[in-house]
Amino acid sequence: MANRMSSSSSSPISRWLGGLALLALVLAATLRAAPAPRIVAVGDVHGAGDAFASILQKTGLIDAQKRWTGGTAILVQTGDLLDRGQDVRQILDLLMALESQAAAAGGRVHSLLGNHELMNLIGETRDVAPDLYRRFADGRSEQKREDAFQTASKIAGGSAIDKAEWMAAHPLGYVEYREALSASAPYGKWLRSKPIIADVGDTIFMHGGINLDFTSESVDNINKRVRKELTEFEDGFRWLQQHDLAAPFSTLGEIARAAQDEWAKLDAKRKRDALTEEDVNEAKLLLPILKIDASAILNPNGPLWFRGYSTWTDQEGSERMPALLKKYKVKRFVTAHTPQPSGQITTRFGNTLYLIDTGMLNGKFYPGGRPSALEIDGEKVTPIYVDR
Numbered sequence: 001m002a003n004r005m006s007s008s009s010s011s012p013i014s015r016w017l018g019g020l021a022l023l024a025l026v027l028a029a030t031l032r033a034a035p036a037p038r039i040v041a042v043g044d045v046h047g048a049g050d051a052f053a054s055i056l057q058k059t060g061l062i063d064a065q066k067r068w069t070g071g072t073a074i075l076v077q078t079g080d081l082l083d084r085g086q087d088v089r090q091i092l093d094l095l096m097a098l099e100s101q102a103a104a105a106g107g108r109v110h111s112l113l114g115n116h117e118l119m120n121l122i123g124e125t126r127d128v129a130p131d132l133y134r135r136f137a138d139g140r141s142e143q144k145r146e147d148a149f150q151t152a153s154k155i156a157g158g159s160a161i162d163k164a165e166w167m168a169a170h171p172l173g174y175v176e177y178r179e180a181l182s183a184s185a186p187y188g189k190w191l192r193s194k195p196i197i198a199d200v201g202d203t204i205f206m207h208g209g210i211n212l213d214f215t216s217e218s219v220d221n222i223n224k225r226v227r228k229e230l231t232e233f234e235d236g237f238r239w240l241q242q243h244d245l246a247a248p249f250s251t252l253g254e255i256a257r258a259a260q261d262e263w264a265k266l267d268a269k270r271k272r273d274a275l276t277e278e279d280v281n282e283a284k285l286l287l288p289i290l291k292i293d294a295s296a297i298l299n300p301n302g303p304l305w306f307r308g309y310s311t312w313t314d315q316e317g318s319e320r321m322p323a324l325l326k327k328y329k330v331k332r333f334v335t336a337h338t339p340q341p342s343g344q345i346t347t348r349f350g351n352t353l354y355l356i357d358t359g360m361l362n363g364k365f366y367p368g369g370r371p372s373a374l375e376i377d378g379e380k381v382t383p384i385y386v387d388r
Contacts, residue, residue, distance in 0.1 A: 035378060036201055036378055037072050037073060037074050037107070037201075038070075038072075038073040038074070038375065038376070038377045039073070039074045039075075039076060039200060039201065039203070039375070039376040039377075040059045040061060040070070040073060040074070040075050040076070040373050040374070040375050040376075040384075041075075041076040041077075041078060041205055041334050041354075041356055041373065041374045041376070042055060042056070042075070042076070042077050042078070042356070042372075042373045042374075043078050043080075043336030043356035043357040043358065043360070043372070044078075044079070044080040044114065044336050044337070044339070044357045044359075044360060044361075045077070045080065045081045045085075045091055045360055045361075046080055046081070046082070046083055046084040046085045046116070046360065046361040046365070047081070047082065047083065047084055047085020047086050047087050047088050047091065047129060047132065047361065048085045048087065048360045048361040048362070048371070049085070049086075049087025049090040049091050049094075050087070051360045051361070051362070051370075051371040051386075052087075052091055052094070052360065052371065053066055053094065054371055054386050055360075055371035055372060055373050055384070055385075055386055056075075056373075058371075058373070058384060058385075058386050059373050059375065059384055060073075061073060061075055061098075062098070066094055066097075067101060068098050068101035068102045068104075068105055068107065070102060070105070070107050071105050071106065071107055072105065072106040072107050073102075073107050074107060074108045074109075074110065074200060075098070075102065075107070075108070075109045075110065076110040076112070076198055076200060076205045076334075077095065077109075077110070077111050077112060078112050078114065078205055078206060078207050078334070078335065078336045078356065079112045079113050079114020079115070079116070079117060079196070079206075079207035079304075079336065079337075080114035080115070080116045080117070080207065080336065080337070080357075081095070081111075081114075081116075081117065082116045082117055082119075082120050082128075083116040083119070083120070083127035083128055083129070084127055084129055084361055084365050085129060085132075085361050086129050086131050086132045086135065088132055088135075089135055089136070089187075092187050092190070095109065095111050096186075096190055099111070110198045110200065110205065111194050112194060112195060112196055112197065112198055112205065112206060112207060113191065113194050113195070113196045113207070113226075113304070114196075114207035114208075114304060114336070114337065115207060115208065115304040115305050115337070117191055117194075118226070118230065118297045118298075118304060119252075120181055121181060121188070121191060121192070121230060122230070122233055122234075122237075122252055122255075122292065122297065123178075123237075123250060123251050123252040123254075123255055124251070124252040125174075125177075125178075125251065128177070130171060132173075132177070133171045133172060133173035133174050133176075133177050134171070134172060134173050135173065136173040136176040136177040136180060137172045137173030137176060138176065141172045141173055141175070141176065142172065144175045144176065145167065145170060145172060145174070145175060148170065148175050148247065148249055149161070149163060149166055149167065149170070151247045152166060152247060154244070155244060155245065155246065155247060155250075155258075170249070174249065175249050178248060178249045179248065179249075182248065183234065192227075192230070195223040195226075195227075196222065196223060196226050196303055196304060197210075197219045197222055197223055197303065198219075199219045199328070199330065201376075202330050202331040202332070203330055203331065203332050203333070203334055203376060204219065204328055204330050204332075204333050204334070205333075205334045205335075206303060206333070206334075206335055207303070207304055207335065207336055207337050208302070208303050208304045208305050208306040208307070208335060208337045209303065209306040209307070209308060209309045209333070209335050209337075210222070210303055210306070210324060210328075210333075211301050211302075211303075211306045211308055212320070212323060212324065212327070213301065214296075214299065214301040214302055214303075214306070215296070215302075215303070216327065219328065222296070222303055225296050226296050226297060226303070226304070229288065229292075229295045229296060229297050230297060232288035233288045233289055233292055233295075233297075235285055235288070236259065236285040236286050236287075236288050236289045237250075237255055237289065239282070239285045239286075240255065240258050240259065240262075245258045245261075245262065246258045252292075255289060256289060256290070256292070259286045259289040259290055260290065262282070262286055263283070263286055263290060266279055266282065266283055266286075304337075305337070306337075307337065307338050308320075309333065309335055309338075309348070309353055309355065310337075310338035310340075310346075310355055311338075312348075314348075314349070317348055317349040317353070318349060318350075321333075321349045321350075321352050321353060325352060331352070332351065332352050332353065332354065332381075333352065333353050333354070334353075334354045334356060334374060335353070335354075335355060335356070336355070336356050336357035337357055338355060338357055339357045339358065339359040339366050339369065340355055340357060340358055340359070341368075343358050343359060343368045343369050343370050344358060344372070344383065344385075345358060345372055345374055345383040351381065354374055354381070356372065356373075356374050358370055358371070358372040358385075360372070370385060370386065370387070371385070371386050372384065372385050372386075
């Protein structure tokens with residue numbers, strides 16, 4: 001019996017199981033020993049194409065031909081590619097190309113949405129550089145603009161539209177720009193696929209900030225919430241277009257007014273008669289447009305607009321940051337959105353918060369601003385600038 005037991009303990013199956021256990025230990029030790037990938041975070045770009053490329057080159061992520069050279073590094077861009085500057089198309093093309101190039105090299109690109117991306121997606125174009133529209137114009141732009149004016153006049157019904165004024169507000173290329181950001185176009189489709197927050201390693205990256213007074217949802221649920229609110233807004237906008245109450249190029253103000261007018265009609269009907277099922281469905285489609293100011297997309301305390309991380313006093317931050325770090329199980333937050341007057345990345349609250357918007361566009365919007373990046377390499381966190 002003793003001999004049989006001894007023979008059994010060294011059977012092929014036992015040796016195989018023992019080998020698996022040893023392999024598991026070796027793999028676990030290897031994973032623990034493997035260094036964390038290098039992370040490079042870049043804040044607001046705002047159409048500053050050359051400046052954006054220069055900081056990516058400085059950090060070694062791209063070469064002079066703007067091709068990925070970062071290997072297994074991770075690039076996180078925290079939103080606000082759009083508005084104010086003119087190189088929007090150049091920047092979008094670059095990031096879209098770098099995504100696949102980085103993945104092929106074992107790296108990754110996280111492109112996040114900022115408040116200006118969401119503004120443009122819902123038709124709020126007040127901060128678009130006028131000269132940018134011309135970069136989207138083509139040989140058919142004059143006719144497209146004339147057709148758009150006729151459509152706007154039809155929607156207005158009995159309200160006359162001053163043509164010269166309308167044309168000035170809709171320069172050549174405006175219609176094409178809005179088309180380029182639509183859900184069916186490459187740029188628009190790409191933007192709509194992006195989250196607003198990325199949890200990478202032990203760091204949360206985002207544009208504005210999580211205000212626990214506004215939401216205590218998980219990162220995943222905050223991303224889902226913004227995507228859901230955008231989808232519901234666009235469902236209502238689509239309904240308005242289908243009923244000749246708005247056009248694809250309508251501004252947010254025009255969309256909101258059309259929704260308000262229809263809501264007023266429904267309310268008047270409700271006071272006279274019972275609403276039909278079709279009326280109720282219409283109301284459900286219009287409501288997200290009417291409540292857009294309270295949504296995570298536009299609410300000043302929401303994750304895309306919150307400026308508390310920059311404006312909190314040292315005491316407020318020391319009281320609130322520990323709860324944020326504990327809630328999201330990270331060591332630090334990296335955010336942008338609020339340009340730093342010094343033109344330098346700002347560290348706050350015991351190195352638990354990094355504010356990385358340094359006014360890359362420079363010029364009249366951000367005098368003294370400059371391109372910058374934040375490098376996280378293991379436990380070492382380093383600001384990087386083009387000039388040093």
